[in-house]
Amino acid sequence: MNWPCYLFLFFTATVSSRNAVVNGFSIISSPRSSRTLMPTFDSSIISRARIRQPCRSHRFRNPLSMSTSPAAADLDRSTTMKEEANGQSSSKSKGGHYDAVIVGGGPAGLLSAIMMAQHLSSLTTATTAATTRPRIIVYDRLPPPPPPNDLVYSTDSSKYYLLGLGHRGQTALRHFNVWDDVSKAAVAVLGRRDWAPGKSGEEDSNIRMANKAVTSQVLPRDKLVGVLKEAIEGRYGDLVELRYGWQVDPVSFGNEGEKEVVEGSVGGPPVTLQISRCIPVASSVEGDGEECSIEGDDVNPATITTDFLIGSDGAARTIANAMETNDLERRKQRNNNPLKKIFGEKELSFHVKRYEDDNPRVYKSIPISFPSHWPHDLNYSARSSDGRVTFEALPSDAHGKYCALMLLKAGDPLAAADCDPDVLRSYFEKEYPQFNKFLSGEVMADVAAKGASALPSFRYAGPRLHEGGRTVILGDCVHTVKPYFGLGANSALEDVQILGDILSNTSSSDSVRNYGDAVRQFTDRRAADSRALVTLSRGLDRPGKLGTMRFVLPLILDGMFHKLAPKLFAPGIFGMFQLEGIGFRQIQRRKRLDRVMQSFVILGGLSAAGVGAGCLVKKVARLLGVNDALVGGSAVALLGAVGVVRGIGSKMKKSGDSRSWEKDKTKQK
Secondary structure, three states, rough: OOOOOOHHHOOOOOOOOOOOOEEOOOOOOEEEEOEEOOOOOOOOHHHHHHHEEEOOOOOOOOOOOOEEEEEEEHHHHHHHHHHHHHHOOOOOOHEEEEEEEEEOHHHHHHHHHHHHHHHHHHOOOOOOHHOOOOEEEEEEEOOOOOOOOOOHHHOOHHHHOOOEOOOHHHHHHHHOOOOHHHHOOEEEEOOOEOOOOOOOOHHOOEEEEEEOOOEEEEEEOOOOHHHHHHHHHHOOOEEEEEEEEEEEEEOOOOOOOOOOOOOOOOOOOEEEEEEEEEEEEEOOOOOOOEEEEOOOOOOOEEEEOOOEEEEEHHHOOOOHEEEEEEEHHHHHHHHHHHHHHHOOOOOEEEEEEEEEOOOOEEEEEEEEEEEOOOOOOEEEEEEEEOOOOOEEEOOOOOEEEEEEEEEEEEEHHHHHOOOOOOHHHHHHHHHHHHHHHHOOOOHHHHHHOOEEEOOOOOOOEEEOOOOOOOOEHHHHEEEEOOOOOOOHHHHHHHHHHHHHHHHHOOOOOOOOOOOHHHHHHHHHHHHHHHHHHHHHHHHHOOHHHHHHHOOOOOOOHHHHHHHHHHOOOOOOHHHHHHOOOOOOOHHHHHHHHHHHHHHHHHHHHHHHHHHHHHHHHHHHHHHHHOEEEEEEEEHHHHHHHHHHHHHHHHHHHHHEEEEHHHHHHHHHH
């Protein structure tokens, strides 16, 4: 399974090309398209609906009996060994009640487990018996990643996609005392080395160091997960269980009117979940390694309950999909009851806004190593002269090994699987000779052979991010963006920090854990920010010439006005992303205010210029003794002629450069 590296960009914006984005990094999720049927439980509305899930269709046996196949057992070996060492039966943890369940074992999921371990431990007195310690469990559908010190991260750099941690992510990790561990596995990126379109010589590059308070740190996503996994096992192993290779489906969110209270739960009906073994299966789609199967004679579901459910399963969105289905069914019942519709308690709705990708891009990952005289702490970036390909490379380690990304439009012949490696080599020789010399024939053949992967589509969930009083979702399943500006993973980690702060402020060791207030406060804090994050990012990804103008013009205006009046006008959008202590909704509002003020200034300036030009035309006409209209028309015609001549000159220069390259290529042959 060859996982491509994924890059995102956010140090400084360039305005010479629409495809010129900025230095940084983020998660890109693999596409998932399979559909399955949720288990049927009469007590749940959502259990009777079909939802999109990345697991294949399956059939269920007795949920109380659970046998595990040898393949499935390999996925959970580390947890099973820990249970056996503690004298526990592995079957005990397949059912029962938990204080917290986290669905999703990515960075946000594991950081959520650390947050809950710290939070619940703070509510536990020193005299609490070991049998009543908090029980927290994390479920993930995939096998665990390699340890952070595994050589595979260096020997196969393009297999693991990269994350860039900015101030949001670093602050969250530092808040939970794991940043020191993460920083040891990361590489600092101090700036950007960029080649303008048509430039390829080493002397033609432009190096710009990042002017930021927090230096971005880059590491493979799986390595970050491995660091957090080791932190959990070493510090919170007696509180947190890690379960790999499990599918989780909600049965009841505890808000469907049940009156029974499970022993050990706090404050009303708990959340009920179905867990099923989920064994990864081979996929013909390049980069799609998250599809799994939970069918078979030896795979049976079981049920567990929990006081608090955190959905952080990224693009799978199992919890979010179930919440959306549950909300639709509940509102349908409300609409069928006129009295409840009029007098019933009003609540926020929940839905997932899914944008159609009208500016699709695909990518191929390329492992590349740079020599010692090339700095190993820079983002390398170049754009082709024909606007066809963008090349971005970020360090996989501190010794010159990089993971590069070739970004293309969907349907480009170079994006196809098994494209001609000679054609790809010729394109690099023409457009990227500075990188071509570092790519062996074997690497070029591998890149040509594999198919391209698609970037994720924009989407956000809301306006409610909780279900009932015991379920909350965060991370990529709430806000999915393309990985251009380094906001996805960092915002997901920031979600965890905010939820942890809310829980700390709404609970104490002397009171019942009030998750209801906490999840509602989380919605108030993050729903608007999540929507603003997605809409701002999507606004920078509009297609066509109009989209280019919408991308470039605001950057130019913001730069000019902020330089002239920094106290009145805010920095550009990318500079705003780097400011600490400001949310995306605040950024969105501030940029709207800037646009209004800029419009007034520009209109006022144009009005003044028009009045001045009119006076000048009248004076010239009076001196020449001709009509005012003749002078004005002549001036406009002259300006137009100058523009045409400059355009023709630019085209001739480009044509000459192209012919010169062809002649040089012929001489070399």
